[in-house]
Amino acid sequence: MASTPQAPAIDLRSDTVTHPTPAMRAAMASAPVGDDVFGDDPTVIALERRAADLLGKEAALFVPTGTMGNLVSLMAHVPRGGEVIAPAESHIFNDEAANYAVVVGAGLRPIAETPDGTMPVDAVIDAIQDSTDPHCPITSLVVVENCHAHTMSRPVTPDDMRQLRTALPDELPIHVDGARLFNAAVALGVPVSALVADADSATFCLSKGLATPVGSVVVGSESFIGRARRARKLVGGGMRQAGVLAAAGLIALDDGPEGTVARLADDHVMAQRLAEGLALQDGVRSPGHLAQPSGDRLDPRRVVTNFVLFAVEGGAARRSAYLQALRAHGVGMVAYPHGQIRAVTHLGIGPDEVDSALEASAKALAETA
Template identity: 55%
Template sequence: MKVIDLRSDTVTLPTPEMREAMYRAEVGDDVYGEDPTVNRLQEMAAERMGKEAALYVASGTMGNLVALLTHCGRGDEFIVGDLAHTFLYEAGGSAALGGIHPRTVPNQPDGTLRLDDVEAAIRPENIHFPRTRLICLENTHNRCGGVALTPEYTRAVCELAHRHGLAVHLDGARIFNAAIALGVDVKELTKDVDSVMFCLSKGLAAPVGSVLCGSRDFIAEALRARKMLGGGMRQAGIIAAAGIVALE
């Protein structure tokens, strides 16, 4: 009898093609930007997400935290759903390591945040308040049953955020699931946000790693945050190679 493990897509195993690519990967020192396999993965990821640049990180949690540290300073605030992975399952990293205050609004059963709730949570300018800098979304939404956020909804949140001078970060750990469920190109789900993180190690079956994508200026700053968190890997092309196979 064969047992199929359905606990999570995190228990997926690398394919034979991934193992072969890892064995043959051309490598260099990624902290110096000299690993050709990592560089190729980052270029592919940025293109798939419709962004200028990308940064390979060890995990989705690291990618989300790097994004928060890049978008926000100490004492700043981000708006996030009360059922978001970033809020519930990332060990309070935004507060512990970044001094960044989460302000929650209720997640609806379909994974969305009501636009009125989001707008009401944006702080007015007042010396007593933290400054609102960022809105975080999650697509697909884990705690809401894996539901997918539509391009139209994401665009509406981004329009609201940008009208108030805020950025939007998308926790897209399983963004390719959303694209398949909605029958759209993944860029339709990411083109309006300022940054997006997606995981290679879940449904894409790579053994490790996630990618954070955004503008060139954003990724240049994100490099500092990754280094601070101990995420500067050296010959990381060995693991990045599996991500290339997944994206291909």
């Protein structure tokens, strides 16, 4: 029989590996429930209201995953044959199985982003199609990713959003893929609503750094959320007694001591600690590309949230061997595009885990030299 897969003892593969807190588990066990497809689950209703209030929007929709959140947002904004402008390295373009084409029936025009995660505003404007020309698809949506994963998960600022909104035609909506939107807010020291004030819709994940077991939330106007709710049903996302899941989200977004938003700052500190230690190790190199465009050595100053991207000398074969050696020492990281390695800090990673990961990295580098 095949062996049962086991997570590494120190799991830096992603912040999706977080486990719900005791307060979340207790809330889930006692959550009042109804039927969310009928619209009468009180805990889901409470979560959606809380999310809408926090992000400064009229309404919200609880969905099972971030990918579904983005998908139903595109379905609500973009007609068949419409075109979406998005960052070239964005999750929507690269990591969601081309659902914009397969399900939405849309095209996508990728724009090369800068190392701060933004698309040059002039390039976005130039990419808008002439809607009077029957040869052209109609530009229907602009997507912003915040945080932007491939730049070492750097946050996009409210000023960046304001510049983009000011330059765009009023009728062209902006959607924010905010899988780690709360990381951005904590890193910048701004209310999360400030990051989406100039957006027409946004998604954020509850099951990454916020540590719930399942779920994301879409926010926007009442009419937009009505269309997104219909799209959620179409793609099979209607859930019944979903309050059991939504209860954990209410705990995560709580302002009290059991909430998990403010503690994201701890994850950022741990990522900085990890990056500083890795930068001192022989064989660790700059990740290059958007994550660190200049310098041969990993620069810890590029780390501002909970991602550490780096490379190792020796190319793909050395990277594969290094990751295997790390795993043998009880540490999980993952291969990332552009020859990189990704490590992500989260609720389960403190100083002891970071220091142990650094010890394992030093051994893995020596074993694969």
